[in-house]
Structure formats: structure tokens, C-alpha cells
Amino acid sequence: MARAQTPPILAGIQSARTYAEQTTALRSVKNEVVGHIQKQHRWVAHGILEPIVEILLSARSPSKLNGKNTRGHAVAPRPLLEEEQVRLQAIQLLASFANGGAAFLTPLHGAGALRALLENLCPVDNHPRVVLATLKALRSFADAASFVLPTNQVQSTLLADEIFAEQHLESLSSILASPGPPTSIASTSLVNAAAGLIAALCREERHQILIANAGILDALATRLASFVVARGEVVPGAHVVAENEGIAEAMPAPAPAGLSLAVTLDAICAVVADSRLRACMLLYSPSILAVFPNLDFTPPAKDTRAAWDALEAVGLGSSRPPQLGAIDFLLPAVPGQPKGGPPQISPFPPLGSTRDYSSSRLGTSRSGTNLSSWDSSRLAPTSAGGETGGSEDPEVPLIPWLMRLAADRRGAESLSGADVLTSLYKAGFAGRYREAALGSLAVPLLTHLLNDSDRPAGCPPAAVSAWVDDATATRWERTERVLTVLARLIADSEVLQKSAFQCGAVETVCKLLKEAYEPIKSHDGGFKLWSPSPAKEADILEALPSAQHGQLPLNRHRVRLRECALKALASLVSFKNEYRKQVCDQDAVPYIVESLAEFPAKPGGSTGQRSAAAKALLKGSDSSGEPPAGSGFGRNTAGVLIAACHTIKLLARSVSIVRTTLQDAGVTEPLVELLKHHDIEVQIAATGAICNLVVDFSPMRERYTELGIMRILCRHAHSMNADLRLNALWALKHYVHGLRLEMKRACLDELQSGWLVQLICDDTEDDALFSKSRQEQHPGTSTSWTGDDMDEDVEMDHVDEDEDEEEGGSGKHWTGTSTPSSSLLRGPGAASPRVSHERSRTGRLRRAEVKLAALRDAELNPQRKARSDDLAIQEQGLNFIRNLITTSNSGSNGAGGAGSDYPQDTAEMIDYLFSALGQDRLFEILASKLRHKVLHPFNRRLSPSSLTLEQGQQTQHQQAPSRVLYPQAKVIEAVICILVHIAASVPRHRQLVIAQTDLLRLLGRQFASRDKEVRVSLCHLISNLTWRDDGADTQASERRAEELRRLGLMGRLESLQQDDADLDVRERAKGAVWQMKQGGAAGAIGH
Known part of the structure; x- marks a missing residue:
């Protein structure tokens, strides 16, 4: 050419x-x-x-610098x-x-x-x-x-990696944190453009951490505070409090007219995301603290409190904040959950004056709600205690301010405010009493925006084109974002899910999901453009790298709409069967199941039709992985697949839906295919969805067995990924329950008993982290030492869990010119200015530093993540053993169901477990989970001399403080449940348990456990150990009861019977005590 x-x-x-x-x-x-x-x-x-x-x-x-000193600012405007x-x-x-x-x-x-x-x-x-x-x-x-396209090397992540490099973050921080308010249009545009770029690209956790470290989050918080000042919504008396606390310099000037509040909120939301640490950094930024001090407020008019007082009088005041601040009086009084039966009154008492919320600024309101007009003498500092009356700080008034901003329902600012509010609420910084207000203000706003996002009447559907008009693109983006915010907001709250359900969210979201699967008309060369001389230029244009076009906007929107709608549905159905049934009634399940396919076909077809269509699409797809022209449904991304798996998992919490709707929808084969997906995150999600579909009452378990689910799950249990190992063990735990004995043996053999012991005993993630840390610090040292001597089980005093928090928070206070949260994130070695106790009289700043240090350690410390992963895997490994030796006595359920010879089958399986793991080894494993354990020290650098072993003794390991792991309630419960089932078998197995004197002594300490399930399980264990099968077992049963008395368990059991605060525990203890006194006359209990 x-x-x-x-x-x-x-x-x-x-x-x-x-x-x-x-x-x-x-x-x-x-x-x-x-x-x-x-x-x-x-x-x-x-x-x-x-x-x-x-x-x-x-x-x-040549005299220009290349970004070496970006903390200064450009001089006055000059010609180019x-x-x-x-x-x-x-x-x-x-x-x-x-x-x-x-x-x-x-x-x-x-x-x-x-x-x-x-x-x-x-x-x-x-x-x-x-x-x-x-x-x-x-x-x-x-x-x-x-x-x-996914195959393009220039992805958003690549751009973010380049733009969010250290030297460029300094430039962005300098733009956003310029001293004083920007007065020119160019300066205002710079701030808006920088914030918009962050909002568009900041999606990865590593970028969010880098941006927070660079001080950009504090700069954005200062910009947000400047809007509060400009709107006249600074808490009255804030200037006096700021002066007393030494942060008067942090009080910002009013934001100029050209600055965008929505863009600023979008950037904040992108950086904070789902991080508690970064949410805390936002709330405790000096500028936010300066404009939003915690002050009790007495309104000038007595009737201002009338609505709250009326709600309190009829038992609906649970949503009332512990201290009503000035911002709270700008919100409507919302009734909370009734304390008794439903009151026979109007939900909103017609008391008090009605305010005009139509003004965009409080300063222009005629209703007397301008905060600057209220007398600061009506304010008083709140107590240090929050809603619990303890040492927790009260809620930062930024929360109600964002609620009011969202309730205004004005343009993009409302949705952006709801997004930031959701991040703060999910991080736990909004009190539980806010749920009612969120359900009455934020949730209706989001559902209203969803309804408004429908295509306007008479508007034709979007064309299959490389371009869309701005109005359509904005409407698409808003719909996707509203669905995402709604999903995050209601995910873990029954109150908010109920509010969304009552607002018709299920119907609206299901409708949007169906719209996302409307077939797109086939197109050939949708990007081909008219040319006066096509033949002359064809050879040039087709050979260009730019000939590899991206996604069509409509295709991209449809795929993203599927993902967002699925996330919203998953959040809606996480608690109530009523909501799950509503999703099924909306005929949305076929669309959810089709979302499990990477190349979807028409939803609602039979399993065979979908399989044939998928094979045809996969065969016709090009090397880029895109479906061929004419497929009409695009390609589901990994995000869609993961969201669909999560939705299936939550729908499967309903037994009736598992037995009917999901079975009929053909969910089995798509999930098995996703278990083999190349993306490990998709494998993790699919394995989690399988957990609720392989239980003994599921009609799909037999089909899963035919498709080789046992081998796949066992392979996943050997994965190097901790999340995949955890989900695989969880699914295997459910799968083995109620299986035939030969299949249980096959499952244990496939998993490998040695690997199961390793999962339960070893701190795999902690050891891996320690090894990696040691290699990074001392590349020349050997990695063969595993620290077994340090990991021996020991007894020692309880270590102060708050040691790191106190160490991180002591002596680190800031003045109004410093950036506390940024210095905290930079690590323990970062220096920060000090402020005297006289300048910080309330202690609010000191408490903020301590809280930030604690959150930093909890969120950024890899040791915590490693320990959490290890404990979760060990718990599920123990529960797998529990279900392995549990034989259902309710008859069979499908080809894999167990028979009805319950005691004999249980005894046979226990014996097989003893032979595979070793009888003494198993009891030693169980005992080790009830002891304290010393873990690898990470807090200081380890010198090579501290890792030297001489004559079996570790030398000089005192240089690093030890980390102690105490027995965890969930692990203890799993251990006890294994013993409960062993004791529910034949008499010789009960004798084996009674013979474990050290194990029983360790269990005796757990009678004082704060966890109810642990205490209930102990009662079941005592009942099973003293049970007698027949007359021949009478003497042995009496000896077992006598041994338990000798170990002091009788007295502890009687203490539970008399003094325990939980009725269930007292009743279980009562039965166990009676049985011990009668010599074993009750029934053996499986638990």
C-alpha cells in the first residue's frame, strides 16, 4: 500500500x-x-x-522547571x-x-x-x-x-496510572488548593476541570489512596466548605468555636459563582468511595470541622420543636437526633419506627410552622431559616458522648446538610449530594436514627429520578450510531448513577429497602433491566462515514490503528444499565422474601439468568436454545471477543456477570424460589460455566452463588453433581486467592450436607485431607504476608524459617488492643494551616504540627486524630486483612468437617441424599474422618482453636539476628512486639458443633470426647463467652455427652456425667441456668442440668 x-x-x-x-x-x-x-x-x-x-x-x-516545585501558584494573569x-x-x-x-x-x-x-x-x-x-x-x-473495547491497550486504568502519578498529583493538588478564592473565570474553570477529571478517572482503590495521600481530598473538602459559607449555612457560633480550637484559619472564603458544587461532590465521592478511612478524613478535614462544629441549638421560636415533641409524645420519635443542631431544624421532622403497635394518628402531625424550602440558598429564604440570622447565644457545645452516651464523637453536621441538599431535588447537585451522603452512611458515620429520614427523603428522591429517566413520550429510541446528543447521554449517565447510588444506600438496611419497595423501586428496576435487553438492530459498519472518494482513501483508512473502533454508545449504555440494575435488585432482595417474590412476579428472573452469559441471547428461551445461541455467538465472535454483527444483545462484561451472580445468590435465600423459579429458569449450566471463567473475580462471585444452590433441599444439586461441581469446588479450594478458597469451602460445606457416605468420602479425598488440615491449622495468608515482608526487608536472608516456635500455643495476659490507636494518635495535633488526615495517611513516620491543649480545649481534634489513626490501621494494615481471611477460612473448614460427619435422618433428597440409618452412618463417617486426619490429630486441632496464639511480629523491622534459631530456641525476637490471636467466637462455635455431632454418634465416640480432658477444660472457659451461640452449643454438647442409647449404656453415661462434674462443668451449667440473660440459653442449660442429674435420660441433639 x-x-x-x-x-x-x-x-x-x-x-x-x-x-x-x-x-x-x-x-x-x-x-x-x-x-x-x-x-x-x-x-x-x-x-x-x-x-x-x-x-x-x-x-x-529552557529555564522552565518540570514540575519539581508545584506547591506555589501562578502569578497574576499575563499575555501568552x-x-x-x-x-x-x-x-x-x-x-x-x-x-x-x-x-x-x-x-x-x-x-x-x-x-x-x-x-x-x-x-x-x-x-x-x-x-x-x-x-x-x-x-x-x-x-x-x-x-x-476490552482488548484495547489504552484503558481508563492506564490513563489513571499516568495522570495520578506523584508529580502530577502535586499539580492537581496545587490547582485545587490555591490560596484564597479564585477570582477569575480561568481559575474557576481550572478547579472545575481538575475536579471533573478526578471524578471521571478515580475508580481504583490504589488511585483513591494516592489522591488522599496527596492532600487532594482535604482540598476538595475545603472547596465543599466554601459552598457552605457561600450559601449562608455555616453553623451559628462556628467562628467562635474555630478560634477556641485553633482552626480559625481553616474557615474558607465563600465559593465564587462559577465554581460547580456538583463537580466538587462528584470528585469527593470518587475519592471516598466505600472507605471508612477516607470518609473520616472528609468529615474531620479542618475546613469541615470549622464550618460544622457540634453545637446544641435552641431555636428562636418555641414551635420549631413542636413537630419533634409531637412525634415523641406518640412514640414515633426514634428518628430524633440525640442533640438537635442548627442544621437539623432545616430538615422536616420524620416519624421513626413505632415503639408499640401502629399508632392511630397521621404519620406527620400537623403541628408547627411550614417552612419554604424552595429557595436555593438559605440566605434568600423568607421563613427565618437563614442560619446567619440566628443568635449564637442560643448555642452550646455538645457533650463528648454521641448517641450512645459514650466516648464516641457526635455526628458531624455535614450529614444533615447533605440530606437537605439531596432533598431539594434540584439538578445534578441533589444526586451528587445523595452519592456522598451514601458513602458517609455506609461508612457508619450517620447515626441509625437517620434511617427514617433517609427513607423519607433520599430514597424517594432516587426512585423519582429513576422514573424521570424513562424516555420522554414521543421520543424515538436512540439510534445505533457512533454519537448521541448531550441530552440523551446525560439521561443515560444519570440512570446508571441513580441505580448505583440506590443499590449502595439500601443494601444493608431493612428500613431503607422497605421504603424503596413502597416507592415502587422493584417494578422500576425490573423495567429498566428488561429495557437493557431490548435487541439492537443489526448494523454493518455503523462507523462508516460518507466520503466523496471512498475508493481512493479506503486502503489508507482501513490500515490505520484507529480503524479499531470502540463500543457504540447505545451498546455501552445497555451493558452498563444491566450491571447497575442487577446491583439494585440484589440490594432490594437481600432481606425479605416478599421483595424476592415481587422480582419473580415481574418476570425478571429470565433476564437475570441471561446476564450470567458472556454472550447473551434472547431472555426467556429454553436452556438448549440459550446454549446453542451462545455457541453460535462464540464461534462467530472475532479476536477482540466482541459478538458478531447481528447478535443484538452485545457482550456482558465481568461487572454484569458478577452482579448477576450476586443477585442469584440473594434470590436463592428463598427456598421456594430455589425449588421453582430458579430451577425452571435454567440457572445451573450458566453458573458452572462461570466457575471456569478466566476472570478470577467472576469465579469468586459464581462460587458464592453456588453456595445456596447445592444445599440438600435444592432440586438442582443432582444436576450440579453430574456437571462435576465437586471437582471444580475442590480445585477452587486449592486456589492461591483467599476469597476463592473461602467461597469454595463455603459451597462444599453446603454440598456435603446430606450426601451419601460414598460421595462424602469422595469429596474428602478430592479435597485432600492434608490440605484440609492445612487450611484449618495454618495461618496461610498471615504466613505469606510475613514471608513477603521479610524478603522485602532482607533480600539476602533465607526464607525457610517459618516461625513455628513463635506460633506455639501459649497462655498470656490480654494485650491492649488499643495500643496502636493510642500510639498513632498521641502527640499528633494540627493547627488550622496543617492537613491532619493527609499526615496520618502518610504513615507513622510522618511529622505533623502540634497544637497545645489550651488551643484544643474540647479535645475534638485529639479524638479525630485517634480515630483516623485507628481507621488507618484497620483499613490499610495488610495484617488485619490476612488475619481476617485466615479466620474465615478456618471457620468454614471446621464447618465443612461438621457437615461431613452430619448425616441427615430425614430421608433422601435426590440421588445424592443420605439414607435414614442416622447413628450408624454418622459413626461410619466419623471413623473415616479419624482414619483420614488421625484421631489424636483431629482433637489436637480442635483444642488449638481454643487457645491463645502468638503470631508473627510485623510492627517493627526484623533484623537477621532476630530470625536466627539456635538449638531450637529463637533468639532476640523480643525486638518486635508479639501479636496475640485470641479464640474467636465463630471458630469456637464451629469446634463445639463438631464435638456435638461426634457425641451424637455411638457410645464409643462419646467416650472418646470425654477422654479429652484438656479439651474439655478449655471448653469450660467458654461458658462465660459473650457469644450466645457458643453458650447454646455448650449446652447441646453436655446433653449429648450424657445421653444413653439403651440400658447397656447406663453405667457409661453415669461415668461421663461424673467426669463432667469433676471438671467443674456442672457448676458452670447451673450458673447459665440461673443467671444467663438469654432465655434460650437458660432453657438449654436447664435441660442439660436435668439430664446430668438423671444420669442421661434425654435425647442426643444434632446441632
């Missing part, structure tokens, strides 16, 4: 000798290609990108220099190509455009107009990357 002749303009660019010539040539190209996709393709074919990038990198004064004019034209030209869509990202990236753009981001070294053009160009790159 011959290359097209070089255009004169390109030759002029390459031969230009002066800045003016370069500027003129670049402007000519820009004017030609802006908004003209065909010409953009043509210019890329001619090789225009490399010269543009070269000019952008070279048009710079000649080299800056050249760079501005080059940046705008690159942005024009990026606006052409995903097709241009590969050639732009190959030419080095991203690196060249980032060289112009520093606000110190570059003119504001150049920086603004750079931010806009980067945003064009980000928007285009959202449409790329």
Missing part, C-alpha cells in the same frame, strides 16, 4: 522555523479537523500526531508567550483528535501524546490557559477511554 502524499500543511509544520509559523500551521490543521471525523482519520493516516507531540515537547523555555501559543494550539489539536472517540486513543498513545500533555499540567510552570487546555484534553482522553 502506497502512503498518501504529504499535505502541504503537514510539510509546513515539519519545516517551520519560528513559533509564529508553527502556531499558524497548527491553527490551520485544527480548524480543518474540529468536528470532522473523516478528516481526523485522514490526518492520522498522514502521520500528523508525531510532529504535534514533538512540537509540544520542544516548545518550552509565543511558545505558549504554540503549546496551546498543539494541546487543543490533540484534544480534537481525542474527541473523535476511542478509535483515536491507540494512535495518540503510540505517538506519546499523553506524556506530552502531562508536561503542561503544572500550574507553576505553565500559563493558566495552557493548564486549562491540558485538563480539558485529558478529560477528552478519559471520555474516549470509557468506550474502548
Whole structure:
């Protein structure tokens, strides 16, 4: 293929000798290609990108710095220099190509455009107009990357990795944290553009941590506080409190008119996400503390409290905050849950004055709700205790402020405020008393936005095109976001789920899911554009890297709509069978099941039809993994597959749905295919969904067995991924319950008894983390030492669990000019300014530091994650053994069901377990779970000398503080339940348990456990140990009861019978005590 002749303009660019010539040539190209996709393709074919990038990198004064000092700020506005004019034209030209869509990202990236753009981001070294053009160009790159195919190397993550590098984060922080309010349009646009770029690209946890570390979250919090000041909603008396606490300098100036509150909130939400630590950083940012102090408020009019007092009088005041602050009086009084029966009154008592909430700013309200007009003498500092009356800080008034912002239902600010509010609520910083208000204000807002997102009447469906109009794109994006926010908000709250259900959310979400599966008409070359001479240019354009087009906007929206709708459905059905039944009644299950297929077909078809269609689509798909033209349903991403698995898992909590709807919908084969998916996150989700579908009452278990589910799950249980191991063990635990003995033996053999022992005994994740840490700190040391001597079971005093929190919080206070949360995140070695106790009289700042340090350790400390993973896996491994030796005496259920010879089958399975694991070894494993354990020390660097073993003794390990693991309630319960089932077998097995004196002594300590299930399980164990099968077992039963008395268990059991606070425990203990006194006259109990 011959290359097209070089255009004169390109030759002029390459031969230009002066800045003016370069500027003129670049402007000519820009004017030609802006908004003209065909010409953009043509210019890329001619090789225009490399010269543009070269000019952008070279048009710079040698005296300019390259981002080494970005904490300063640009001087007063000045005219552009000649080299800056050249760079501005080059940046705008690159942005024009990026606006052409995903097709241009590969050639732009190959030419080095991203690196060249980032060289112009520093606000110190570059003119504001150049920086603004750079931010806009980067945003064009980000928007285009959202449409790329999965096989494209230029993904959004790649852009985020480049843009959120350390030196560029300093530039973004400098833009957002410029001193004083931005007064020019250019400065305001810079802040909006920087915040918008963060909101568009910040999705990964590692990027969120980097951004928070760079101080950007604090800068965004300051911008948010400036809006509070501009709206006249600063808590009265805040200036006095700020002065007393030494943070008066953190009180921001009012936000200028051009600054966007919605964009600022979007950026905050992107950074905070689901992190408790970053949510705490936002709430305890100095500017937020300055404008929102915790102060009790006495309203000027007595009738202001009338609504709350009326609700209290009729038992509906549970939603009332413990202290009513000034912001709380701007919200309507919402009735909470009734304490008794349903009251025979109106839900909203018609008491008190009605306020006008129509004003966008309190300062213009005529109802007397302007906070600045209230007398600060009516305020008093709140007590340190929160709703519990303990040492917890009271709720930060930012929470009710965001609730009011969301309730206004005005434009994008309302949805953005609800999004940030959801993050703070999920992080636990909103009191439980806020649920009623959220259910009455936020949830109806979201469902209202969903209903408004429907296609307007008379509006034709979106065309299959490479472009959509702004109104349609905005409506699509809003629908996706509302579904996501609703899913996050109601996920763990029955109150909010009830509110969403009553607002018709189930019907609306199911309708949107069905719309997401409307077939898209087949199209051939939807991106092909008209050309006056197609034959002449075809050979050039088709050979370009830009010929690899991205997703069509409609296809992308449909796929994202499926994912978001599935997440919302999963959150709606997590608690109530009534809601699950409603989803089934809406005929949404076929669409959920079809979402389990990577290449979906028409929902509602038979299993055979779907399988044949999937094979045809997979065969016809190209190397990019995209379905062939004419498939009509696109390709489900990993996010859709994971969301569908989660929805199936929650629907399967209903026995009737498992036995009917899911069975009829053909959910079996799609899930088995996902268990083999190349994406491990999809495997984890599919394994979690299987858990509720292989139980003994499921009619699908036989089919799963035929498809080899046992082998697949056992293979997953050997995975290096802790989450996959956990879900696989969980599913195996359910699968083996009620199986025939030969299948149980086969399952244990497939899993391998040695591996099961390792999962239960070893701290796999903790050991791996320790080994990795040791290798990083001492690359030359041997890795053969495992620290077994340190991991021996020992008895020692309880270690102060708050040691790290106190250490992290002591002596780290800040003044109004420092950034506390950023210094905390930078690590224990980071220095921060101190403030005297006299300047921090309330102690609020000190408590904030301690809380941030504790959250930092809980969230960023890999040791905690490793320990949590190990404990969860050990618990499920023990529960697997429990169900392995449990034989159902209720008859068979399918081909895999157990028979009815309960005691004999149980005894046979226990004997097989003893032979596979070793009888003494099993009891020793159970005993080890009841003892304290010393783990590897991580808190300080380990020197090679501290890892040396001499004559079997560890030397000098005292250099690092030991970590002690105490017996965990869930693990203890699992251990006891195994013993309960062994004792429910034949008399010789009860004798084996009685012979474990050390084990029984360890169990005796657990009678004082705070966990109810542990105490109930102990009562079951005593009952089973003293049970007698027949007259021949009478003497043995009496000896067992006598041994239990000798160990002191009788007295502890009587203490439970008399003093336990739980009725169930007292009744179980009463039966066990009676049986011990009668010599074993009750029934053996399986638990």
C-alpha cells in the first residue's frame, strides 16, 4: 500500500522555523479537523500526531522547571508567550483528535501524546490557559477511554496510572488548593476541570489512596466548605468555636459563582468511595470541622420543636437526633419506627410552622431559616458522648446538610449530594436514627429520578450510531448513577429497602433491566462515514490503528444499565422474601439468568436454545471477543456477570424460589460455566452463588453433581486467592450436607485431607504476608524459617488492643494551616504540627486524630486483612468437617441424599474422618482453636539476628512486639458443633470426647463467652455427652456425667441456668442440668 502524499500543511509544520509559523500551521490543521471525523482519520493516516507531540515537547523555555516545585501558584494573569501559543494550539489539536472517540486513543498513545500533555499540567510552570487546555484534553482522553473495547491497550486504568502519578498529583493538588478564592473565570474553570477529571478517572482503590495521600481530598473538602459559607449555612457560633480550637484559619472564603458544587461532590465521592478511612478524613478535614462544629441549638421560636415533641409524645420519635443542631431544624421532622403497635394518628402531625424550602440558598429564604440570622447565644457545645452516651464523637453536621441538599431535588447537585451522603452512611458515620429520614427523603428522591429517566413520550429510541446528543447521554449517565447510588444506600438496611419497595423501586428496576435487553438492530459498519472518494482513501483508512473502533454508545449504555440494575435488585432482595417474590412476579428472573452469559441471547428461551445461541455467538465472535454483527444483545462484561451472580445468590435465600423459579429458569449450566471463567473475580462471585444452590433441599444439586461441581469446588479450594478458597469451602460445606457416605468420602479425598488440615491449622495468608515482608526487608536472608516456635500455643495476659490507636494518635495535633488526615495517611513516620491543649480545649481534634489513626490501621494494615481471611477460612473448614460427619435422618433428597440409618452412618463417617486426619490429630486441632496464639511480629523491622534459631530456641525476637490471636467466637462455635455431632454418634465416640480432658477444660472457659451461640452449643454438647442409647449404656453415661462434674462443668451449667440473660440459653442449660442429674435420660441433639 502506497502512503498518501504529504499535505502541504503537514510539510509546513515539519519545516517551520519560528513559533509564529508553527502556531499558524497548527491553527490551520485544527480548524480543518474540529468536528470532522473523516478528516481526523485522514490526518492520522498522514502521520500528523508525531510532529504535534514533538512540537509540544520542544516548545518550552529552557529555564522552565518540570514540575519539581508545584506547591506555589501562578502569578497574576499575563499575555501568552509565543511558545505558549504554540503549546496551546498543539494541546487543543490533540484534544480534537481525542474527541473523535476511542478509535483515536491507540494512535495518540503510540505517538506519546499523553506524556506530552502531562508536561503542561503544572500550574507553576505553565500559563493558566495552557493548564486549562491540558485538563480539558485529558478529560477528552478519559471520555474516549470509557468506550474502548476490552482488548484495547489504552484503558481508563492506564490513563489513571499516568495522570495520578506523584508529580502530577502535586499539580492537581496545587490547582485545587490555591490560596484564597479564585477570582477569575480561568481559575474557576481550572478547579472545575481538575475536579471533573478526578471524578471521571478515580475508580481504583490504589488511585483513591494516592489522591488522599496527596492532600487532594482535604482540598476538595475545603472547596465543599466554601459552598457552605457561600450559601449562608455555616453553623451559628462556628467562628467562635474555630478560634477556641485553633482552626480559625481553616474557615474558607465563600465559593465564587462559577465554581460547580456538583463537580466538587462528584470528585469527593470518587475519592471516598466505600472507605471508612477516607470518609473520616472528609468529615474531620479542618475546613469541615470549622464550618460544622457540634453545637446544641435552641431555636428562636418555641414551635420549631413542636413537630419533634409531637412525634415523641406518640412514640414515633426514634428518628430524633440525640442533640438537635442548627442544621437539623432545616430538615422536616420524620416519624421513626413505632415503639408499640401502629399508632392511630397521621404519620406527620400537623403541628408547627411550614417552612419554604424552595429557595436555593438559605440566605434568600423568607421563613427565618437563614442560619446567619440566628443568635449564637442560643448555642452550646455538645457533650463528648454521641448517641450512645459514650466516648464516641457526635455526628458531624455535614450529614444533615447533605440530606437537605439531596432533598431539594434540584439538578445534578441533589444526586451528587445523595452519592456522598451514601458513602458517609455506609461508612457508619450517620447515626441509625437517620434511617427514617433517609427513607423519607433520599430514597424517594432516587426512585423519582429513576422514573424521570424513562424516555420522554414521543421520543424515538436512540439510534445505533457512533454519537448521541448531550441530552440523551446525560439521561443515560444519570440512570446508571441513580441505580448505583440506590443499590449502595439500601443494601444493608431493612428500613431503607422497605421504603424503596413502597416507592415502587422493584417494578422500576425490573423495567429498566428488561429495557437493557431490548435487541439492537443489526448494523454493518455503523462507523462508516460518507466520503466523496471512498475508493481512493479506503486502503489508507482501513490500515490505520484507529480503524479499531470502540463500543457504540447505545451498546455501552445497555451493558452498563444491566450491571447497575442487577446491583439494585440484589440490594432490594437481600432481606425479605416478599421483595424476592415481587422480582419473580415481574418476570425478571429470565433476564437475570441471561446476564450470567458472556454472550447473551434472547431472555426467556429454553436452556438448549440459550446454549446453542451462545455457541453460535462464540464461534462467530472475532479476536477482540466482541459478538458478531447481528447478535443484538452485545457482550456482558465481568461487572454484569458478577452482579448477576450476586443477585442469584440473594434470590436463592428463598427456598421456594430455589425449588421453582430458579430451577425452571435454567440457572445451573450458566453458573458452572462461570466457575471456569478466566476472570478470577467472576469465579469468586459464581462460587458464592453456588453456595445456596447445592444445599440438600435444592432440586438442582443432582444436576450440579453430574456437571462435576465437586471437582471444580475442590480445585477452587486449592486456589492461591483467599476469597476463592473461602467461597469454595463455603459451597462444599453446603454440598456435603446430606450426601451419601460414598460421595462424602469422595469429596474428602478430592479435597485432600492434608490440605484440609492445612487450611484449618495454618495461618496461610498471615504466613505469606510475613514471608513477603521479610524478603522485602532482607533480600539476602533465607526464607525457610517459618516461625513455628513463635506460633506455639501459649497462655498470656490480654494485650491492649488499643495500643496502636493510642500510639498513632498521641502527640499528633494540627493547627488550622496543617492537613491532619493527609499526615496520618502518610504513615507513622510522618511529622505533623502540634497544637497545645489550651488551643484544643474540647479535645475534638485529639479524638479525630485517634480515630483516623485507628481507621488507618484497620483499613490499610495488610495484617488485619490476612488475619481476617485466615479466620474465615478456618471457620468454614471446621464447618465443612461438621457437615461431613452430619448425616441427615430425614430421608433422601435426590440421588445424592443420605439414607435414614442416622447413628450408624454418622459413626461410619466419623471413623473415616479419624482414619483420614488421625484421631489424636483431629482433637489436637480442635483444642488449638481454643487457645491463645502468638503470631508473627510485623510492627517493627526484623533484623537477621532476630530470625536466627539456635538449638531450637529463637533468639532476640523480643525486638518486635508479639501479636496475640485470641479464640474467636465463630471458630469456637464451629469446634463445639463438631464435638456435638461426634457425641451424637455411638457410645464409643462419646467416650472418646470425654477422654479429652484438656479439651474439655478449655471448653469450660467458654461458658462465660459473650457469644450466645457458643453458650447454646455448650449446652447441646453436655446433653449429648450424657445421653444413653439403651440400658447397656447406663453405667457409661453415669461415668461421663461424673467426669463432667469433676471438671467443674456442672457448676458452670447451673450458673447459665440461673443467671444467663438469654432465655434460650437458660432453657438449654436447664435441660442439660436435668439430664446430668438423671444420669442421661434425654435425647442426643444434632446441632
